[in-house]
Amino acid sequence: MNKTIVIGSRGSDLALWQANHVKARLEAIGLQSEIKIIKTQGDNFFNLSFSKLEGKGFFTKELEDELLQGHIDLAVHSHKxxxxxxxxxxxxxxxxxxxxxxxxxxxxxxxxxLSLQFSVRYNGIVGTSSNRRKAQFRSLRPDIEFEELRGNVPTRIQKLRDGDYHAIILAKAGVHRLQLDLSEFHVEEIDPIEMVPAPAQGVLALQTRSNNFELIEALQQIHNKEVAETISVERKVLNMFDGGCHMPLGVYCKKEDGQFEVWTSKATDDEDFPERLFLRAKTSEGLAEHIVDHYTKEKNTVKSLFISRELSEESFLRRALEKFNLDIEDRSLIRTFPIINTFDSFILKQVDWIFFNSKNGVENFFRLEPVIPKKVKIGVMGRGSENELRHFNRVPDFVGESGDIREVAESLLPKVQNQTVLFPQAKDSLRTIQVQLADKINSIDLPVYETVKEKEINQSSADILVFTSPSNVEAYLSNDNVIFMNQKVVAIGKSTGNKLEEFGYTNYVIPYSPDEIGLSEAVYGLL
Structure with missing residues (x-):
């Protein structure tokens, strides 16, 4: 193409960053371009909630009109x-x-x-105008109040600085693109598996006229086909639910080891407890339809659930299960006992990391009131262990999100390789992480508690059985009178699943993440 391409963009700092990013990409393939700033309806409605604007064309209509009239050749949008x-x-x-x-x-x-999940003070005020964020955040922190937050990214941060809120939620992509300094604040990242993002969040869409064949062909040089394939699933789910971003809907799809992994969170409004689903598939074909079908079709006859863990009244999982109208039988099949009352604190001066496999490990280690040097970092297996760690006013440096020990070890290894790691654990622990890391680290095992199975373990007749540790599996199935009666089984992680297989049971489900969110997704998938 010989002509200069006119790129249309909104005038905010972030929109101009996006337009200049595309301009640089075009120059890299030999295409000259210039930017034309266009004001949109969304820029005028300062007092209207984003939940009523996003996904409905308020930020895009004028750009599209300029395209149709031939005043610009290319519009750059935030795809969401x-x-x-x-x-x-x-x-x-x-x-x-x-x-x-x-x-x-x-x-x-x-x-x-720090003792609370997400680290915002109790009854804090959080600024966001996204119903999706409100519903998901509230499901984990029901004490939080929300206030509307408008303006461009720097304006929103200034409103926080001015004390209008105790905290605000922003997309990491926008902050990163603008290279904003947030050092004056406490900042925590909320993983997309924990708070499911809006469909196509973090992706730019390059829009042009359908008959501009020369430009369309040239743009294929900077088109990301893999991203297009995954966000097509997200956008199709949004389309089939017939909702813009006013709907509290999060959909996040990624491709891992040749398979599509999709997380969905959907609520009816910002105060509704979201229903969460996780699916894997070998192809994206029909995947969006499968997700929507699961939400819209009448559920089967599952009425009851047993879980080998006591659930508090305010726990995420209990509230999720109650929304599914399940009768809950929650009882641990084991008891834990501390086995040491003190240990040589000199050990902590020798280690670089402490890694916890379970909540029990965290609780029994910190019961010893250890003095941990500042240089020592902490890793945990699952967000349940993270939340237990928070009770001791500590935030982990690493959280193993997957229920597969191998995947957790692969993520952890670059951080701990050739370093000394302390593992506070159960007596006779399976040492699954240590085995995976093998000779790549210097490991120190510290047994701090032991498990003992309950004397009388009665069989459960619940439709779904959820096992939360290998010890609970062993306690349940070591009773010769116990069998599975065509019940659906969930194992919280791979080691728990391996213990089931030792007893000859292979038909079980493992959630993506070994925590209450992952368990709720797995149970919802079985309904």
Whole structure:
């Protein structure tokens, strides 16, 4: 192409960053371009909630009109702002790479409480205008209050600085693109598996006229086909639910080891407890339809659930199960006892990391009131262990999110390789992480508790059985009178599943993450 391409963009700092990013990508393939700033309806409605604007064209209509009238050649959009269908005469010719879709929770430092999940003070005020964020955040922190948050990214941060809120939630992508300094705040990342992002969050859409064949062909040089394939699943789910971003809907799809992994969170409004689903599939074909079918079809006859763990009244999992109208039988089949009352604190001066496999490990280790040097980092297996760690006012440096020990070990290894790691654990622990890391680390085992099975273990007649540790499996199945009566079985992680297989049971489900969110997704998938 010989002509200069006119790129249309909104005038905010973030929109201009996005337009200049595309301009640089075009120059890299030999295409000259210039940027034209266009004001949109969304820029005018300062007092209207984003939940009523996003996904409905308020940030895109004027750009699309300029395209149709031939005043610009290319519009650059945040893909999540676009309606699921382009106007007649326009097409999405290319999509960008995907910026990290993680959410950032930005907290005033004097409003931090590390003992609470997400670290915002109790009854704190959080700024966000996203119903999706409100519903998911509230499901984990029902004490939090929400206030509407408008303006561009720097404006929102200034409102936090001014004390209008105790914390705000922003997409990490926007903060990263603008290279904003947040050092004056306490910042925590909320993983997309924990708070499911908006469909296509972190992706740019390049829109042009459908008959501009020369430009469409040229844009294929910067089109990311892999991203297009995954966000097509997300956007199709959004389309089939017929909702813009006013709907508290999060969908996140990624491709891992040749398989598509999709997390979905859907609520009816921002105060509704979200229903969460995780699915794997070898192909994206029919995947969106399968997700929507699961939410819309009448559920089967599952009425009851047994879980080998006591659930508090306020726990995420109990509230999720109660929404599914399940009768809950929650009882641990084991008891734990501390086995040491003190240990040589000199050990802690020799280690670089402490890694906890379980909540019990955290509880029994910190019962010893250890003095941990500042240089020592802490890793945990699962968000249940993370939340237990928070009770001791500590936030982990690493959280193993997968229920597969091998995947956790692969993620942990770059951080701990050739270092000394202390493992507070159960007596006779399976040492699963240590085995996976083998000679790549210097490991120190510290048995701090032991498990003993209950004397009388009665068989459960519940429709679904959820086992939360290998010890609970062994306690349940070592009773010769216990069998599975066509019940559906969930194992919280791979080691728990391996213990089931030792007893000859192979038909079980493992959640993606070994925590209450993962368990709720697995149970919902069985309904």
């Amino acid at each position: 702002d676009l309606p699921t269908e382009s106007p007649e005469g326009l097409t999405i010719a290319a999509v960008s790479e995907r910026e990290d879709p993680t959410e950032l929770l930005i907290i005033l430092k004097d409003c931090v409480d």
